Amino acid sequence: MTQTLAVLTMMLTVATPLVFAGLGEVITERSGVLNLGIEGTMYLGAFVGFLASGALHSAWWGILVAMLAGAAAGALMGLLTVTVGVNQHVAGIGTTLLLVAACNFVSRLKSSGGASEQVPKLSKLFGSTAVIGQYPLTYLALFVVAPVIWWVLRSTGMGLKLRAVGESPEAADAAGVSVPLTRYLALTVGGAFMGLGGAFLTVAMLGSFSLDIVSGRGWVCIALVIFGRWKVWPTVGGALLFGFAEGLEKQLAITTTFASVPNELWLALPYIVVVAALIIWGRGVRYPGAYLKAYKRA
Amino acid sequence: MRSSFRRRTTRLSGLIAIGAAAGLLLSACGGETGETTKTDTPAAEDTGAAAATEDTGTDAGTEGTDTGATQLYVYGVFATPLEEPWDGAIHTALEAVAAEGLIKYEYVDSIDTPDSMENTLRDIAENQKPDLIIGDAFSAEAAVRTVAAEFPDIAFAFGSGEAEVAPNLSVFDNWIQDPAYLAGMLAGGLTQSNVVGVVAAMPIPEVNRIVNGFIEGVAATNPAATVKVSFINSFFDPATAKTAAEAQIAAGADVLFAERDGVIAAAQEAGLPAVGMMVDQKDQAPQNVVTSLLWDVKPTVMALVEQLNAGTYTASNLGQYSFMKNGGSSIAPINTDLVVDVPADLVAQVEAKQAEIEAGTFAVEINEEAPAGSTEVSAAE
Structure with a gap:
């Protein structure tokens, strides 16, 4: 029983950074920009959140600064893909490489390979009771951020404009919606959530930073957004499914019954689940109309 | 570029x-x-x-x-x-x-x-x-x-x-199975639930022999114990290491061996003792880290420097310079000011074994087989 509850507890914890960053990517992609800078933006959020939490002696300030840094990284993507109009794949990968290398460089300047420093971190609510004993950010992700993004995209003028820009920038432009402004806004807001997702790792879970801390979670989010067909709740569902698979793997791998199953198979399980889900539900997806297309007025 | x-x-x-x-x-x-x-x-x-x-x-x-x-x-x-x-x-x-x-x-x-x-x-x-x-x-x-x-x-x-x-x-190479054994003795003595958790990088020989040494150490002080081993398949993923540690806590583990970073954070949140790795990690959680496995490469470097200066350098296996008896590895000073009681006789037992290792009268068996996800130490012996 405790182990079943532990799987659910872990599902929520593992899913939290994926929900933040995945929804940030949903916002960005719905405006027509694929942001492959997500991995680097999460890394930046993780690193800057860690630094700010230590410098300002407050985890919440760390999170706020991480969101601002994420927004700045989104603006950089905007500069490259909206203003300059370069290929979005190249701009995104370049942004990721730049941000990861820059963070590693600053990290090296600060401490030359010594033991990791501890900074203020969030503590779990409800005294770490199974399942509901989660970091406040988990509740924020599932009960505030996801519903608000869903509502904004679906029911507000701002959401309509964003979707119009992502589907048909020409039409949106003719209707008087500023395509560059909308895309910049989507990239900065989306970037802020990616930064928040990264900061969850350092400022909530660990209270410390180490190299490669994001470990491909940004790339998982890219897959989750396609899995979720650019919709909020299916993306959240995908993150929970991934978290569930990972939680299950961690539990089963150490039980006596399953202990002889090859370790590699367990490690592949969350990814197998995601790939299987993509095969089952991810076929015939319809991409946003202006996906990957830079917009210049004719 | x-x-x-x-x-x-x-x-x-x-x-x-x-x-x-x-x-x-x-x-x-x-x-x-x-x-x-x-x-x-x-x-x-x-x-x-x-x-x-x-x-x-x-x-x-x-x-x-x-x-x-x-x-x-x-x-x-x-x-x-x-x-x-x-x-x-x-x-x-x-x-x-x-x-x-x-x-x-x-x-x-x-x-x-x-x-x-x-x-x-x-x-x-x-x-x-x-x-x-x-x-x-x-x-x-x-x-x-x-x-x-x-x-x-x-x-x-x-x-x-x-x-x-x-x-x-x-x-x-990092032949630190001896300190791993001593840390295992401590873990076996500290566990109340008779379940000890290990979170390690991946099942490669360098990691396996440390984990196996640790398991043998647990068996020495607690034949009734079960050791659970998680591999996270990465050298750098403390967030996953932490969730693996939490899985082990849920499965009953009440002492953790942090072969990778991230585990000590889980031990600290749950108020459990933990063993650190490579550097003395006591600063990370002063009430939780009982000791850490240390690898000192200095004897290896000094051997090279002496050979080169004397002009006697030839290709050799310098592994012996990482062994505990040659000063190449050790455990950090045992921290008795923990969230749990560290019995004085347990510390004495570990120190006695350490003296045996340093004197060369006892050596931990080197076993590079991948450990199972869950091992009852009595069956393994």
Whole structure:
């Protein structure tokens, strides 16, 4: 029983950074920009959140600064893909490489390979009771951020404009919606959530930073957004499914019954689940109309 | 482009570090000379003044030429960033030896791929011509062996799971199964639930023998215990390591061995004791970290330095210099001020075993088989 509850507890914890960053990517992609800078933006959020939490002696300030840094990284993507109009794949990968290398460089300047420093971190609510004993950010992700993004995209003028820009920038432009402004806004807001997702790792879970801390979670989010067909709740569902698979793997791998199953198979399980889900539900997806297309007025 | 930039910046920071180390060395020397000359005749005051001026100078050039004739030139070439504990341990030892003035030390790190390892090694061997190149070959065994064969006059000493190659390629490894055993004894004595959790990187020989040594140690103090082992398949993923640790806590583990970072955070939240790795991690959670496994590469480096200075260097397996009985590994001082009671007789038992290991009367069996996810130690014995 405790182990079943532990799987659910872990599902929520593992899913939290994926929900933040995945929804940030949903916002960005719905405006027509694929942001492959997500991995680097999460890394930046993780690193800057860690630094700010230590410098300002407050985890919440760390999170706020991480969101601002994420927004700045989104603006950089905007500069490259909206203003300059370069290929979005190249701009995104370049942004990721730049941000990861820059963070590693600053990290090296600060401490030359010594033991990791501890900074203020969030503590779990409800005294770490199974399942509901989660970091406040988990509740924020599932009960505030996801519903608000869903509502904004679906029911507000701002959401309509964003979707119009992502589907048909020409039409949106003719209707008087500023395509560059909308895309910049989507990239900065989306970037802020990616930064928040990264900061969850350092400022909530660990209270410390180490190299490669994001470990491909940004790339998982890219897959989750396609899995979720650019919709909020299916993306959240995908993150929970991934978290569930990972939680299950961690539990089963150490039980006596399953202990002889090859370790590699367990490690592949969350990814197998995601790939299987993509095969089952991810076929015939319809991409946003202006996906990957830079917009210049004719 | 990116890697060359990174390499250059790392090299630059390396030079700065060496400059700083040399500066420290100078100030240390200057201080000493100053003190001794104070009691001396007025004539000697001049030397004191000269030492003082040299002291304030930031240029290490003069110092370098002074001892350059006898100083070995050592180059560190690391596949991973120095933040990775394994290469960090080698780097720390080399810096310590450099600080004593025995070697001139430079390094590059984050080399990543075997092809760039090969190019970097060749570049350094051709252009820098060091006396000794030290690094880790695990991700690039073939590259290291190729370049070592091309430069038989340069000594190569690499962390490696394979054999040495005459005439110039020596190998070493982190043989720290002895401290792992001692930490296992502590964990076995501390557990109340008789479940001990281990979170490790991946089932490779270097990790397996540490985990197996730990499990044997648990068996020595607690034959009723079960040891659960999680592999996270990464050297750098503390968030996953933490969730793996939480899974073990849910499965009943009440003592954790943090072969990887991230586990101590879980132990701290749950108020459980934990064993750290590679450096004394007590600072991370002073109430939770009972001890840490330490690997000291300095005896290995000193053996190389002595052989090279004496002109007796040949390719050999330097593994013995990492053994506990030779001072190459140890456990951090046992922390008895924990969230749980650390019984004095348990500490005495561990210390007695440590004395046996150091005296060479007991050695932990080296077992490089991958441990199971869950092992009842009585069955394993």
